Amino acid sequence: MFFYGEFPYSMDDRKRVPIPPPFRPEFEQKGIVMTRGNEHCVTVYTTESFNAEVAAMRELSRANGSVRNAMRHVFGKMRQQDRPDTQGRVTLDPQLIEWAGLKTEVIVVGADTVLEIWDRAAWEAGAEQREAGYEQVLDAVSGLQNQRLGLVGIGSAGGAS
DSSP states (O other), rough: BBBBOOEEOOOOOOOOEEGGGGHHHHHHHHHHEEEEEEEEEEEEEHHHHHHHHHHHHHSSTTHOOOOOOOOHHHHHEEEEEEOOOTEEEEOEEEEEEHHHHHOEEEEEEEEETTEEEEEEEHHHHTHHHHHHHHHHHHHHHHHHHHTTTTTTBBOOTTBOO
């Protein structure tokens, strides 16, 4: 399963945010792990997807300082919850709320194997930057596809490189 879409919500006074209804069964079955995400969001994993991420990190050498720092980043403020509550909500840890700069209005964003919880104003403010990054990734994917097909020198914008 992959997670997709944008779901605006309000965080309640008990610091709970709903899991979008289409994805609740996945989290009910597989459990929830939340940690500090990239670009100051809260990343919400199923226990299964978190374990896969940890396995990939363990392939890297702990002799590398960046690897150790990444592990500290992920594990230092990690919170595990068995499953969403009966209304499909997760309870956010105050340290995760502070890390992500979450106010009352949030947006839950599907990002393939994870959900991300963003402050809604911050999410909206970053739209242009995300669009530029998307274009760069499309160009890279197009280049890889062309390379696999033996179309060397053909750029993704339709012109020759």
